[in-house]
Amino acid sequence: MLQTSIQSRHIQAPLSSFASRGAAKSETNGARSFESRVTVKAGEAIFSEGDAPFYFYKIITGSIRLVKVVADGHRQICDFLLPGDLLGFSNASEHEFTAEAIQDCTLTRYRRRETDLAMKNDADLACELQALTARGLSGAYAHMVRLCHRSAYDRLAWFLLAMASRNDGDNGWIELPMTRVDIADYLGMAHETVSRAFTQLKKAGAIIEPTLNRIKIVDAEALEDKLIAA
Amino acid sequence: MLQTSIQSRHIQAPLSSFASRGAAKSETNGARSFESRVTVKAGEAIFSEGDAPFYFYKIITGSIRLVKVVADGHRQICDFLLPGDLLGFSNASEHEFTAEAIQDCTLTRYRRRETDLAMKNDADLACELQALTARGLSGAYAHMVRLCHRSAYDRLAWFLLAMASRNDGDNGWIELPMTRVDIADYLGMAHETVSRAFTQLKKAGAIIEPTLNRIKIVDAEALEDKLIAA
């Protein structure tokens, strides 16, 4: 999913266009009435499954996990979001997952009442949001394939490659903000299995991890060999 | 997913509103220029993954599976669609899955060039399509949870309940248009496992199946007990 997740920065500036449209409507002297900045501490929820969606958000700094909880105590992490990603904009009557900060986060918050109104009045904007949602759907389908038809090692290999493709600035080094348990709940396996898969990949020389959660992919082909299809 | 899939009939008539809008634009004397009727034989593809999306469709009769194929030969069925459902409307640059007829189908086909134009000019319409897409995304997330955290029997039980909720007209009888292999590829397990799960449910008295693929849920609670959460 990560590669195809709901990322405004991978589409030609949909939210920036959104923001500028909004500004054109209600900007008075530099402040936009429907837009504000919020901060969230690590571990706190931005909103919860079932909440009424008063706002949607764009991540400025930090990272977020989208969580669905099951009554038996299991969690499913549907996606990880990084700076630049949009969040909570599917216009259902209630949020369909919980969004929790993995690290301390700063977000731009948009009031939905205004933005919904803007959508109604602006077809281009609505089309953009539709495209973003469709992109999310596409990613979800792709993730489904992986959850079903890949071994634990394949899934982790794919996950690391996907993370690498999002963090390509730092000379190949990837900072993983999430814990092993988070990864496990995202990839649908036990956290012990994640741990074993990491060990395996390190022993095979495919990755190195000098300090916890800071990794570098040494042998990308070894990882890609595990992935028969994209 | 089924319960929350992209179903126009479960939302207040989005496509009918769509069709009427389109009609208002281009209807001349009863025929709408961008809309036509097509039929597809069982097993044939309506469109394939990667195709350019010239059309989207609404199912009149028959049933369809959305398939993603993996290079190793495995398939993932992302969703089953029944009469009334929409198909192929996510406005990506290419179709992200293959749509195959399970039975002989009749479809209404809409030319995307016109409908896209209509979307650009009609924000309400764009919002409706966005809502449909969001609904699909929600269903995909829910399906993800099930694929990861449920046993084979749980998954089949959920699947049958979902099918029942869509076929509630026939006195509790459900006609399953898809094969065991299709179900297996939808639920992410081997077809032998599906078969065993069916046998188990029949022995437990939860369902009866006098003739193949025609089933009735006798003890819904027995099935629901397997589902801790919705």
Added chain:
DNA sequence: CGGCACGTTGAAGGATCTCAAGCTGAGTGG
């Protein structure tokens, strides 16, 4: 120092997959 969250590793058990064989029903052709 103690507590705690997170990560690693081992061992055992179990759910599911794979391989293999047989069954059933529909369609076809003689």
Added chain:
DNA sequence: CCACTCAGCTTGAGATCCTTCAACGTGCCG
């Protein structure tokens, strides 16, 4: 009408991957 074929379904047995339980290690923080 019957034999044949073929696709789909069922069942069994063994193998395997993964989960679960358990113990231990490590780094952080009060």
